[in-house]
Amino acid sequence: MFRSRRRGLSGTRLLLFSLLSLASWEAGSGQVYYSVPEEAKHGTFVGRIAQDLGLELAELVPRLFRVASRDHGDLLEVNLQNGILFVNSRIDREALCGRRLECSLHLEVIVDRPLQVFHVEVEVKDINDNPPVFREEKQKILISESAPPDSHFPLEGASDADVGVNSLLTYRLSPNEFFSLKTVTKNDKNMLPELVLQNSLNREETPELKLLLSAEDGGKPELTGSIEIQITILDVNDNAPEFEKPAYKAALFENVPNGTIVIQLNASDPDEGLNREIIYGIRQVLPVSEKCMFSIHSETGEIRVYGKLDFEENNEYEIQVQAIDKGSPSMASHCTIFVEVLDLNDNVPEVTVTSLSLAVREDAQIGAVIASISVSDQDFGTNGQVTCSLTPQVPFKLVSTYKNHYSLVLDSALDRENVPSYQVVVTARDGGSPALWATASVSVEVSDVNDHAPAFAQPEYTVFVKENNAPGCHIFTVSARDADAQENARVSYALVERRVGERALSSYVSVHAESGQVFALQPLDHEELELLRFQVSARDAGVPPLGSNVTLQVFVLDENDNAPALLPAGAGALGGALGGARGELVSRSVGAGHVVAKVRAVDADSGYNAWLSYELAPWAGGARSPFRVGLYTGEISTTRGLDEADAARQRLLVLVKDHGEPALTATATVLLSLVESGQAPQAAPSRVAVAGAAAALVDVNVYLIVAICAVSSLLVLTLLLYSALRCWAPGRGAASAEAKPPVVCASAVGSWSSSQQRRQRVCSGEGPPKADLMAFSPCLTQSREDSLNSSTEVSN
Template sequence: MVSSMRRDREVGRLLLLLLFLAAWETGSCQIHYSVPEEAKHGTFVGRIAQDLGLELEELVPRLFRVASKSRGNLLEVNLQNGILFVNSRIDREELCGRSAECSLHLEVVVERPLQVFHVEVDVKDINDNPPIFPMAVKTIRFHESRLLDSRFPLEGATDADIGVNALLSYKLSSSEFFSLDVQTSDELSQSLSLVLRKSLDREETAAINLLLVATDGGKPELTGTVQLLIKVLDVNDNEPTFDQSVYKVQLLENIANGTLVIKLNSSDADDGSNSEIVYSFSSDAPSTIKTKFKIDSSTGEIRTKGRLDYEETKSYEIQVLAYDNGTPSMTGHCKISVKIVDINDNTPEVSITSLSLPIREDAALGTVIALIMVSDRDSGANGQVTCILSPHVPFKLVSTFKNYYSLVLDSTLDRESVSDYAVVVTARDGGSPSLSATASVSVEVADVNDNAPTFAQPEYTVFVKENNPPGCHIFTVSARDLDAQENALVSYSLVERRVGERALSSYVSVHAESGKVFALQPLDHEELELLQFQVSARDAGVPPLGSNVTLQVFVLDQNDNAPALLPPGAGGGGGAVSQLVSRSVGAGHVVAKVRAVDADSGYNAWLSYELQAAAGGARSPFRVGLYTGEISTTRVLEEADEPRQRLLVLVKDHGEPVLAATATVLLSLVDNGQASKISSRLSKEATDPKLALVDVNVYLIIATCAVSSLLVLTLLLYTALRCSAPPTEGACAPGKRVLVCSSAVGSWSYSQQRRQRCALGRGRPRRTSWPSAPAYLKAHALQKKDNSLHNQNT
């Protein structure tokens, strides 16, 4: 039996839970509870955490809190068990007055993520207020001449409760003269009257004491009493009478002070002073009647006094007395029911709470940013409020419950375009004319790392003079990041690579913060004309973003290399040149050539040749080409010319400062026959290099033995040694003239070849190697053969 009852209870709980969930789905996440007023502290209201679907352990971490528009301390939530309980005394009459509906609206806010729930707690009325009469003792004057069934209106009791608890019933103590007549009009309004059931006789009964008891409909019943002291008056037996017992009037709440409400008109059947009437408010009229209305005692005009406010009081009931001037005076009664008509005189109110700011620029669409509540004290259409946002903002309003809205993200954000928004919420009611109110909120957009550092241009060209000091600043790179704070903090680094056989970092470095590029060692134009590399810029965001820029560093040449003379046989004469010249050559014949190169480039490598003047001021029969280095005769050689000519050729470049080198050319003037023999011998030596070397050794032995011999032997030895030197073209016989262009054989072509190798990153260019001895002799023999053929043709 017990288990069956337990199963029934479980099934009942399950059905209640299902009904509650269905109500949850259809109620737009609103929960209804109820609690009786005057409940004790700690009274259970509802399991709010369980009903909202929240776990108990997440209430504290998610900052679970309850907020109320008014009287926020009446209810509280125990975060340990999720139970909503009464925190302080709830007085329904103080909270809602005589309103039929009374409820507390709670906002339950849960953060991380933000969720908002709405809870409505109905405050149930209990019978805690007894009926109250305006006064404890009321004196009523009745003339003895009053007719049977005459009525005397009474002020009923009031009960602060509502509904059945405020439904009053009246009972009059037993009396042979009077009975109580209760008439119920609209709603809960009741009219009480004492009805005369038996004629009065002042001489027999001068006063009557009655007790009027009011009982409400609550359980347990509460009562209120008023003592009615009835004095029986004599003589004046006609009272003033009104044409209506109740007058109904409607007034706009904004009417001007002194506006006429109604003009009362009463009549008295008596004559003379007994028919003169004086009007006044009932002595037990509430103070609010006397502060809002005034009555002219002689004319019966009732006018407004002060400002009427529908939101303060929606209706008034005015009890008016009409006294005649008889003796004793008689009184007539009427009631004026004044209803206040609402006008649109209250602007909407907007409040913004629970801001989730700033919002990240990559926030998802639909993210809740703020909660907005609107209200209007007016009623009907005047109190219906609609909300709109300022245009051109990436947000929208979503209605959540009645006058509650959520400000949510409606489109994507970009902090680099707009970093903050001034969002204006406009609330407008439905009155005519409509009233509106605005509230603004500044929505700041938080930055995320979505922009890489960028350079002003993808490539920079830098010119640096060679031989720079180590560590000199050659350029500064700068990248701009549109993000903010650490996301815009840019650092620089080299993109490492190999330059020839060395690492790039051995040539240059970049400062991580300033972007300054430094040359770590002196740069050599002859070694490296172009250094091309990349610098990377990265921000400090997570994850970091970066970009690269290319630097082309051109090393500018300086005149730091003097001209270098080529050895004899490397395409022309050079160095210390010895040459035989036939005396029979004519003017302009090329007898030798000086050749030099310069490791520099441009003007620094443009060489010129000039012949230094001979000692003693004698005019030499030879000249040198300014740019070719060819030594040629200026006239026909004569017998008077010295047989041995020593020429000094100065080779200069065009740099600043000018660098130079000196070449010595020894020319031996011989007769034509002797020149042919020497040429024949040199031809054999060219075909047989060993023979040439043997002859040289013989000459050396003879020179050693005959060191103190005669001058003739010395001259012969000198002649033999001169003949053993490698001849040049046209040395022994007139040969074919060869014109050489300085730009083709000089240092410019050499410099261009080396530049190409450096630009391709092949490292240091190789220097031109000197020719070996056998190659030199072979070249000299070929040159001699060409000269012999030329002489035969001549």
């Protein structure tokens, strides 16, 4: 019957605690409270934590819902399917909190994306699961037969590991005719039993008594414990030792050295001889511990520390001391020493980073939570008050969320390109003197955002390519740098498509998307295309992508790939295709210097490659030939007067040669028939006009050569003066770089200067313009000018 009653009461008690836990939580200041009885079974319902925190069940798993407890993380668990907090393993309140009245578990509920931290307090309710326990199975008491009625004899009380009502003990004594039981309340509100002598003892009649002392706690159902009291009746030693006071107080700092004196007791006995010699002993030390914390000298009554006192483990002790004389029988008296343990600042603060978010985007909003930090200190009072601080010069700050819990939040804007990561040091310092401190390091990585477009080193490049290049040859490499990282810094290149004449730009050039190498897709022809100007774009792989453009000026340099071409005869000149011949009648009466014919030729090339010269083949006309050809005019004139000795038919072979390397040539055959003056055609006025025009053309060529030499000399002098000024005043280089400097082109016969927009031709006074001489160069920056003057072969 007793067992079934206890089981029924136990089930009723668990049901009562479960109902209390359902109704005991409340929300305030971001905290939820629950309660749960100790020793609850696995799976016992504690609370609907997800619902109470305002979280949806569907978001628990995606947001990484988890419960963290600093020291007891496995006692409680959350079912992620229904959001219920339940008991996961055995909860022993006495092991968690000892005899403290308040006992609770602090839980941190953490969810990510975004990071939120909730604080939950779960109070562990005490149940009556520990019966009263006596230190020994049997207690022996020596009582003199001369003890008067109403004498009090303290007994060793029982201890109960529970708290509150469950630890309130009541005592009962087995029925007897000599003693009754009285309960005495001490300063610490502990109830200690005492035997009260009701009737005088007679050792001869009753030398020994055995009584049963029972202790019952206040729990429901109540639990009991018992001890046998063995009373030995002693013969007359009628004075027991007496202490000065029934209770003493002492205070010691924790961590005092082993052997430190606690108190010096002094009991007295008015008897004589052995009956007044006293032996001291410790009866009991509360709270009961396996370690012996104090010792007493049996003769002097000096109590010393025997072990190590720790305020955080226990801040108060009760030492029960007895003094026994050496009489026969001996007599004893008792006193109590209350020892207060004072706190020292001997515990360093602890810093715990309980949650870290992922890498922080550099465009994160100010106030974003980066990490959750908790601090603690086991000391008491000021020694346990902890303040936190961060290393200076970091864009973060600490925000207090609950007691010693903080959130590390963003305080100012981030820029990954300047600082890609931070090592934040959190310092926790207590209020002791001297203060103790501890640090914890938090690594914060800054993730990249695509906020930088690819950038070229300069906005425009000038490239020189010789014509007749091989198809697919590499002509230049563009390169752009992106300050971002990973995909945001991966640059790809592409042509900015446009039309070049009737064709698309992509039919001339292409650009490699990854390397930025620019290729000519087909052979370029200077005579068809002298300047190809286009843009290349650089785009990163960010979302959205960013980009920029660079301009390329590709100048096609001339090569000597076109031989001189003879023009058809006309306006008094002779000409023909290579190997062709045409006759002309010449009067024998003409004098020296008379122009009899003219060879005209053009060259499709430019510059020196198109500068033509004429000469007679050494074998044409023999050594005494009366004719010569103008070096640059192509006019055939007499060197002397004609006579009868000259052959009637003269065959002249004129070589037309350009100034390219190597030079290309063409030949023209001129047939002259010498006739008498009466047989010559009447074209004297025309001959005179031709002669005058030839003389004028010779003068023009001479003036042109002189002008070119003068301009070249002036340009060289200007360049020397400009270089000297730049060396003397380097600060003006930035300003001069913005202007469009003149372009200088070097050649074997001097230096010519021209602008990017002008093209000069030297023309004779008759017929269409002749491209015998042409000067054309691109507009270069000063940095390319020196390189051009030293290494570039000029054409066009």
